[in-house]
Amino acid sequence: MLSRLLLSTVFALTLSPALVAAPQPQPLNFVVTDQVVSDPSIRLNDIEFDHQGFNFTWQDDDLNLWVAKVNKTTGALIPPTGMGELLDTGLLPIAASGNGPEWAASARGSLVVYSKLVDMVSYLGVAGFNGRRWQAGLMPGTEGGRTPFGSVDYTAIDPFVRYNAKPPGEPGGPILTWREIVDPSTISVVPESTATQGRAVPGAGVRALTITIKANNIDQAAYWNLDTDVITQLTFDPLQKDDPFMFNAPEFAQEPVFITGLDKRGIGVYRRIDNVWTQINVLQPPAGEALAISAEPFIYNGRSYVMFITSETLDGPGDLWFAAIDPTNPLFRKVSGAGALRRQDPEYMITRGGVFLYYTERSGKQILVHRCDTGLGLPLFWPQY
Secondary structure, three states: OHHHHHHHHOOOOOHHHEEOOOOOOOOOOOOEEEEEOOOOOOOOOEEEOOOOEEEEEEOOOOOEEEEEEEEOOOOOEEEOOOOOOOEOOOOOOOOHHOOOOOOEEEEOOEEEEEEEEEEEEEEEEEEOOOOOOOOEEEEEOOOOEEEEEEEEEOOOOOOOOEEEEEEOOOOOOOOOEEOOOOEEEEEOOOOOOOOOOEOOOOOOOOOOOEEEEEOOEEEEEEEEEEEOEEEEEOOOOEEEEEEEEEEEEHHOOOOEEEEEEOOOOOOEEEEEEEEEEEEEEEEEEOOOOOEEEEEEEEEEOEEEEEEEEEEEOOOOOOEEEEEEEEOOOEEEEEEOOOOOOOEEEEEEEOOOEEEEEEEEEEEOOEEEEEEEEEEOOOOOOOOOO
16 A cells, blocks of 8 residues: 655647748758667656656566656666666556556655556555655545646645546446545546546646636647636637647747647647637648657747657658747757667656657567657756655
8 A cells, every 4th residue: 555655765729831930941950869768678658757857767578667767968878778666567468458567756755656457456566765665556436547647846745646447347447536545535537428538737737737628529628726626628620629738938938829639730829818728830741641649748948849740641750850949039949860760659858968859669569768868958957846
């Protein structure tokens, strides 16, 4: 069982060309630097970075949970095998959970949250560092739960997770659920049967998720206030939305903005203007590539960016790009190298040497992790969590 001691340690929303931040020419002083940083003999599945403690976590093909370090200056993986410390065994296969382990961040440090099998029943597991060593255990009250995503609030005392719950023997499919990690009495299910996905909204004192809901058979972005249990629809146009992220944008005086996929053909950027969520930008793939997928935001040196994979097909070769969200100050840059590689799962890490983007290359049975320089320079300040 987990204890608190473990913790101590709505407008014109279309793909309008007028709103598109067209790809910018690569600056003369930018050179693509794309390097394999993982051991080629190890299949590093879906690694996830801890921006607070410079760790990364992943699960191997034998269903073991690992944590390892990230070099604070170079962004190198330490060790390149990813086998730094074994945290747990008997995890739910990624094919069944749909996702590997994730991080939850709080004022008390970072925790790994994951899906675990016990007597052929899935539970949520959690692992944390107590100052001397890592400890792992089950979250009470999570029988039938899987696929947790943690909250990211460096001022919060009690982080939470959203996950898919399907208690054994219960009819129907998984239900989107949230709870504080250490308090099973906080378990609450989404009050909308069509709700899917779910990303925790970061920020001090915020307990909310961005989700998608069905409206006239269209997946629309929505905001679920976890404390009031109220869901607010954010988008209304006929394009299918997916995986919305909300964050505070420094270029807009820390106002909340959100991004969401638009029919997988572009990424919409939305800002609240006159109390109406308004699309201010659309980031689209360059000519010849139909899709922009796996979009996630990152903030660096006072600007907000979105990293994403561009590709002609969902499972085909692709490239890793990032783009600035502000249409008045655009930047659109490819950071992956040459070659028709199957690139997936973009991640980022801010180091003393700059911000690096990572992706996973899948080739046959081999899985490699690449690190790419963004060319955005050294950090203007060093984050203190």
